[in-house]
């Protein structure tokens with residue numbers, strides 16, 4: 001059974017996405033994704049874990065163009081991105097992205113049939 | 129903390145398998161019983177001689193092990209089912225070996241059995257979700273590692289695919305392998321792509337099967353008249369789990385830490401290891417792990433593999449069984465099947481797959497967690 005959770009991102013005044021992470025006062029780490037169980041690095045829990053919004057900006061560590069998926073249209077490109085705040089996240093890249101390892105990437109909100117989703121766009125590539 | 133090197137010696141004296149195969153209507157009970165009976169026959173003992181049993185599996189469900197072993201004749205022995213993701217069988221083996229080494233029993237069984245069943249993810253029940261969990265599959269995780277490895281080392285997709293060419297060639301001569309067909313580089317590289325540069329034949333097949341081994345103490349060997357020449361000693365058992373490894377891939381960092389611990393327990397070095405069974409569920413893994421284990425220098429595995437260093441007859445025979453790519457990866461059995469292959473090699477009974485003069489072997493499994501188990505085994509002194 002999956003717990004219902006709030007969205008993983010919000011937008012700032014300028015419309016740029018912020019990831020809803022958390023900060024551990026036990027070890028000083030910023031963490032993503034958020035959870036209330038405890039810090040994976042140091043074990044701190046309870047009020048030593050606080051919400052902290054992290055800029056969706058980072059560097060591509062790796063990527064793969066995926067050709068097989070049971071429900072999502074293929075191909076699409078998934079990337080591993082090290083946020084400037086520290087955590088490593090996996091996210092979809094904007095369609096048509098031609099990534100290189102080490103390239104800068106920034107989150108962007110895409111309207112999706114009345115809903116909205118977060119993907120990352122590469123520095124120097126046109127944003128949809 | 130105590131290790132096997134502080135305890136009384138423990139030996140593998142019997143091995144048995146049900147061939148790994150595509151999903152079928154065969155009951156897991158049939159698969160499991162065949163492996164256990166083959167292991168008992170190999171050790172030339174009978175089921176009432178066995179004093180405890182551990183059954184590794186990841187999918188078949190609660191109490192399935194008990195509902196299988198009873199058909200060997202219910203002897204009332206202590207018994208447990210062991211789950212540790214892909215390393216379930218390796219973990220069952222570790223517990224059986226420790227039980228004998230500690231002196232609780234003289235004869236124990238470790239086995240693994242699984243059928244292709246519904247996969248219910250335990251970690252998903254924690255309800256902690258990332259941005260793109262629904263888009264990420266194991267093959268994409270390893271496709272990203274492949275991309276990173278190519279970027280860092282300059283290795284080509286063709287060089288990486290050669291892992292699968294080698295392991296299919298080994299599996300072609302293993303009657304227990306799920307894939308028993310020699311494949312050319314062209315066949316391995318043939319479309320369709322699965323994810324990144326990974327093709328179907330560079331990914332382990334999903335399947336079913338069983339594997340079993342009998343472990344004994346010195347007292348057990350004597351009591352049951354086991355010839356020393358066929359008793360393979362378990363020198364080391366190392367088991368580790370996740371730590372904050374930072375940017376390095378968790379499975380690779382964990383493999384390095386666990387293997388170093390096993391080398392220290394056994395007082396051996398990488399160059400002493402003749403035969404290695406690695407967790408090569410995806411071709412890239414073999415290259416990453418043999419580097420992490422110290423069988424070649426960092427970034428050098430693709431070129432070394434191409435030059436034959438990891439072939440049967442090479443410096444270290446890596447996955448002479450065919451590995452997870454060709455022998456298969458039915459989950460529960462896999463880690464026990466690795467031990468069976470290394471024992472067969474160290475007894476000199478591997479036929480056309482025999483690594484010449486194999487004296488020392490190593491088995492390696494990683495699993496979701498991440499967890500990692502490494503065992504080192506040594507041939508009987510001639």
Ligand SMILES: [Zn+2]
Nearest residue numbers: 024027039042
């Ligand atoms: Zn912390």
